Amino acid sequence: MNGTVVxxxxxxxxxxxxxxxxxxxxxxxxxxxxxxxSKIGSxxxxxxxxxxxxxxxxxxxxxxxxxxINSANIKSTSNIxxxxxxxxxxxxxxxxxxxxxxxxxxxxxxxxIDELKLIKMDPGVSVxxxxxxxxxxxxxLEGSFCDEYGVYSKGDIQINDQKIKHTPIASRxxxxxxxxxxxKDVIFFGKxxxxxxxxxxxxxxxxxx
Amino acid sequence: xxxIQKDRDEMAFSEVFDFFAPKVNAYFxxxxxxxESSEELTQEVLSTVWAKSNLYDSNxxxxxxxxxxxxxxxxxxxxxxxSKIDFIEExxxxxxxxxxxxxxxxxxxxxxxxxRINNELDEQQKIMIKMNFxxxxxxKKIADELEIPLGxxxxxxxxxxxxxxxxxx
Numbered sequence: 001m002n003g004t005v006v007x008x009x010x011x012x013x014x015x016x017x018x019x020x021x022x023x024x025x026x027x028x029x030x031x032x033x034x035x036x037x038s039k040i041g042s043x044x045x046x047x048x049x050x051x052x053x054x055x056x057x058x059x060x061x062x063x064x065x066x067x068x069i070n071s072a073n074i075k076s077t078s079n080i081x082x083x084x085x086x087x088x089x090x091x092x093x094x095x096x097x098x099x100x101x102x103x104x105x106x107x108x109x110x111x112x113i114d115e116l117k118l119i120k121m122d123p124g125v126s127v128x129x130x131x132x133x134x135x136x137x138x139x140x141l142e143g144s145f146c147d148e149y150g151v152y153s154k155g156d157i158q159i160n161d162q163k164i165k166h167t168p169i170a171s172r173x174x175x176x177x178x179x180x181x182x183x184k185d186v187i188f189f190g191k192x193x194x195x196x197x198x199x200x201x202x203x204x205x206x207x208x209x
Numbered sequence: 210x211x212x213i214q215k216d217r218d219e220m221a222f223s224e225v226f227d228f229f230a231p232k233v234n235a236y237f238x239x240x241x242x243x244x245e246s247s248e249e250l251t252q253e254v255l256s257t258v259w260a261k262s263n264l265y266d267s268n269x270x271x272x273x274x275x276x277x278x279x280x281x282x283x284x285x286x287x288x289x290x291x292s293k294i295d296f297i298e299e300x301x302x303x304x305x306x307x308x309x310x311x312x313x314x315x316x317x318x319x320x321x322x323x324x325r326i327n328n329e330l331d332e333q334q335k336i337m338i339k340m341n342f343x344x345x346x347x348x349k350k351i352a353d354e355l356e357i358p359l360g361x362x363x364x365x366x367x368x369x370x371x372x373x374x375x376x377x378x
Contacts, residue, residue: 017281049274057231065226071256
């Protein structure tokens with residue numbers, strides 16, 4: 001499957017409402033920042049809406065329209081800002097954890113099989129060549145980064161699987177902040193590779209305790 | 210819908226109710242929710258339609274799309290009820306709906322895209338989209354119900370997604 005199909009799959013799954021909480025937050029931020037993704041999402045919702053239009057009828061037994069008018073337990077609409085801020089709060093106030101110089105991350109406390117993380121890279125900082133044990137989704141929230149495959153700016157998404165090895169470098173002018181989902185831990189190569197692998201191994205060891 | 214929004218017309222609402230309540234109820238049952246719960250959820254959906262009718266914007270979407278999104282959000286809440294996270298999913302989705310800058314040209318564009326998709330896909334492919342994304346059935350279940358091998362279901366759905374991608378730009 002190529003990258004676009006995987007991206008669309010994410011949008012379709014979001015529209016269907018089958019994503020776990022981590023991926024769901026990720027996808028909603030993607031739709032908010034990327035107008036093309038948002039268009040695809042609403043087109044797909046329209047298709048699902050037509051499915052509802054043509055759906056078979058199974059009548060509720062004890063429900064009348066007046067029950068719905070008198071129902072009081074509908075919560076009022078909240079005025080949230082955007083998905084990331086409403087979930088993480090102000091990003092500057094987070095307790096970022098420095099992984100190495102110029103590279104910080106913040107792991108969300110979210111009860112899910114997927115890991116949701118924020119990543120902050122200072123201008124010009126790079127990540128050593130690595131590949132991925134499972135799928136990794138990266139969405140740029142601020143600034144940009146580039147790797148062997150291209151440049152990724154605000155609202156762009158990169159989906160990496162086992163076959164991809166890359167060396168992302170944050171923009172020299174702006175650095176970057178990204179939202180990421182990892183389905184399994186990353187495998188590092190190169191100079192610091194074995195050290196970083198050991199680090200992820202130790203991290204996962206403590207996590208499982 | 211205008212009569213509901215402007216005049217709080219209960220008769221107009223009863224028409225919307227009569228048309229959509231059985232379809233929404235069926236949607237929940239197709240998604241594997243037991244009958245009593247499906248009826249409760251249907252009540253929540255239609256109550257939301259009445260209580261939050263001012264949020265609906267006919268320039269942004271068809272009524273069926275709006276009601277589908279409400280039903281889907283209730284489904285998510287229902288399946289997450291047992292989980293520990295207090296997630297603001299519904300708020301986020303409401304925000305996205307309101308944030309969406311949709312003008313009529315794009316609406317027409319979307320209509321054309323859907324027409325093209327509908328023309329391109331055959332009946333079985335449409336049924337597979339419905340089963341996969343509307344009823345959220347697993348590939349295994351789709352294979353059982355349509356009596357075709359699992360591998361065939363997987364490759365056909367991949368084929369449908371690739372085909373649709375050509376129309377979604």
